[in-house]
Amino acid sequence: MEEKHFFKNLAKGSLITLGGTIAGMLLQLIIRMIIARGLGPSQYGEFVLGLTIVGLAGSFASLGMGGALARFIPYFQVKREQSKLKGLFIIAGIVCLSSSLIVGIVLYLSAPAIADYFAGEQSLQGILRVFATVLPFTVTILVAKSALRGFRRMDLFVLTESILTFGSQLGVAIIIVFMFHYSAFHLSIGYALTSIAVSILAVLFVMRSTDLFKSWGTIRAEFNTRKIFKFALPLAGSQQVGQMRGRSDSIILGAFMTVSDVGLYNVAMPIAKLLQIGLGSINRIFMPSITHLYAKGDMKSLKKAYTTVALWTYYLTLPLFLIIFFFAELILKILFGANYLNVHSALIILSVGFFINTVTGSFGETFVAIGKPHINMMTSICGFLSNAILMVILVPSYGLIGATIATSISLILACAFGGGILYYYLRIQPFCMKHIRALTATIVPFGILSVLFLQIPAGWQLWLLPVFIISVYITSFIGLILLKCFEETELDMLKGLSRRLGLRWFVA
Numbered sequence: 139m140e141e142k143h144f145f146k147n148l149a150k151g152s153l154i155t156l157g158g159t160i161a162g163m164l165l166q167l168i169i170r171m172i173i174a175r176g177l178g179p180s181q182y183g184e185f186v187l188g189l190t191i192v193g194l195a196g197s198f199a200s201l202g203m204g205g206a207l208a209r210f211i212p213y214f215q216v217k218r219e220q221s222k223l224k225g226l227f228i229i230a231g232i233v234c235l236s237s238s239l240i241v242g243i244v245l246y247l248s249a250p251a252i253a254d255y256f257a258g259e260q261s262l263q264g265i266l267r268v269f270a271t272v273l274p275f276t277v278t279i280l281v282a283k284s285a286l287r288g289f290r291r292m293d294l295f296v297l298t299e300s301i302l303t304f305g306s307q308l309g310v311a312i313i314i315v316f317m318f319h320y321s322a323f324h325l326s327i328g329y330a331l332t333s334i335a336v337s338i339l340a341v342l343f344v345m346r347s348t349d350l351f352k353s354w355g356t357i358r359a360e361f362n363t364r365k366i367f368k369f370a371l372p373l374a375g376s377q378q379v380g381q382m383r384g385r386s387d388s389i390i391l392g393a394f395m396t397v398s399d400v401g402l403y404n405v406a407m408p409i410a411k412l413l414q415i416g417l418g419s420i421n422r423i424f425m426p427s428i429t430h431l432y433a434k435g436d437m438k439s440l441k442k443a444y445t446t447v448a449l450w451t452y453y454l455t456l457p458l459f460l461i462i463f464f465f466a467e468l469i470l471k472i473l474f475g476a477n478y479l480n481v482h483s484a485l486i487i488l489s490v491g492f493f494i495n496t497v498t499g500s501f502g503e504t505f506v507a508i509g510k511p512h513i514n515m516m517t518s519i520c521g522f523l524s525n526a527i528l529m530v531i532l533v534p535s536y537g538l539i540g541a542t543i544a545t546s547i548s549l550i551l552a553c554a555f556g557g558g559i560l561y562y563y564l565r566i567q568p569f570c571m572k573h574i575r576a577l578t579a580t581i582v583p584f585g586i587l588s589v590l591f592l593q594i595p596a597g598w599q600l601w602l603l604p605v606f607i608i609s610v611y612i613t614s615f616i617g618l619i620l621l622k623c624f625e626e627t628e629l630d631m632l633k634g635l636s637r638r639l640g641l642r643w644f645v646a
Contacts, residue, residue, distance in 0.1 A: 158296025176315035183397030188265035202374030204284030211288025242273035282340035376515035410488035416454030448499035448568030491546025521552030579617030
């Protein structure tokens with residue numbers, strides 16, 4: 139009964155974050171469409187470089203405190219250690235505020251040198267200085283979202299990330315770029331103002347998520363400083379290396395090629411990252427949830443949770459991968475226009491790497507939950523080094539295509555390394571016969587629907603693509619049920635969900 143309750147809560151939290159993640163990624167795509175079309179490849183590339191560099195700075199400035207909050211909040215809650223929870227918040231606040239101020243000042247002063255390095259892009263200097271000024275607010279948002287994860291308040295997490303952050307950025311992009319046709323520098327000012335506003339709201343959400351702050355003055359803080367830093371610093375290294383792996387492609391591409399190439403690359407990247415919707419949504423609630431299991435010593439349920447989540451991720455990701463792989467050119471034409479159709483090969487290559495990396499499961503979150511962030515750091519280093527080396531080798535000769543090949547190979551190597559270590563420690567591996575049944579359940583209806591879709595005139599395909607995508611998912615879901623890819627407990631959860639949505643006939 140307790141296991142069923144665990145998976146019910148996991149599914150509920152995953153559903154909330156899935157909806158929020160889909161909304162957030164769609165908003166990001168719309169934002170990128172507006173900015174890419176309004177600014178053009180050159181200014182768009184400058185703005186993306188600015189976001190990339192400040193993203194690395196923000197990740198470094200947090201010093202792993204976000205991950206520490208997400209992991210230790212549920213751990214201390216299970217142990218009922220309110221004094222240690224208070225100490226955790228005090229340590230995280232002091233560390234993040236001081237480090238973000240220092241990193242922000244360094245970034246502000248080094249902005250001219252960074253701009254000169256990228257072929258003398260002087261407008262990049264202004265963008266970096268604007269972002270550096272509000273870096274403490276940016277770090278506050280990152281840490282507050284991690285705290286909301288720890289409290290498993292996924293509703294407030296989604297509100298902060300998907301609605302407030304991306305919604306306000308969309309409004310800024312529409313006003314500054316679409317309506318008034320201002321530059322990338324003016325857009326960076328708008329982004330900075332949204333960071334200040336969202337950070338204040340995010341802190342208020344964290345304070346609403348627990349009774350700790352209501353009785354703050356009556357609780358004596360207990361500082362587990364050594365334990366927290368022993369956990370946080372390897373996690374900070376892991377996150378920083380992961381950020382560098384994810385963002386170094388744009389930096390290296392900009393160093394060897396042009397900012398236009400960076401802009402083109404970052405048209406394909408967000409579409410390929412849509413394949414992470416399923417895993418990313420589940421991971422938000424997965425790590426705090428299995429931390430509860432680890433704190434209780436329930437390793438059997440932890441292992442089952444991993445394999446179950448890996449299957450859910452596969453079910454959600456496979457249809458979208460097939461759609462992106464076979465209809466890349468059409469998707470690019472709809473989202474970004476005819477000027478970006480030459481990116482379709484890059485999109486296909488990236489989609490393969492992201493798909494393989496995604497379906498191996500949440501090994502990184504599992505290492506964090508069981509208190510082994512150093513293994514997570516080793517996995518990130520493997521991915522970063524392989525990506526950087528391959529980028530340096532391939533980009534000068536093959537340009538954009540070389541960058542996408544390097545990224546995809548590094549993603550595959552990282553998941554092979556992390557998955558192998560997870561199997562060594564816990565004897566967990568994500569694959570089973572249900573994967574083959576799910577492949578059959580998806581690829582057959584996809585093939586039939588694709589043949590029918592291609593009979594439609596090209597002009598109508600642009601408008602009917604969303605209908606095609608929804609149809610693929612519905613028929614795939616029916617196939618999963620018919621081929622018995624769900625266990626009884628999972629079907630019970632689906633039936634309960636269908637009743638709540640008024641779809642009693644859907645899972646009869």
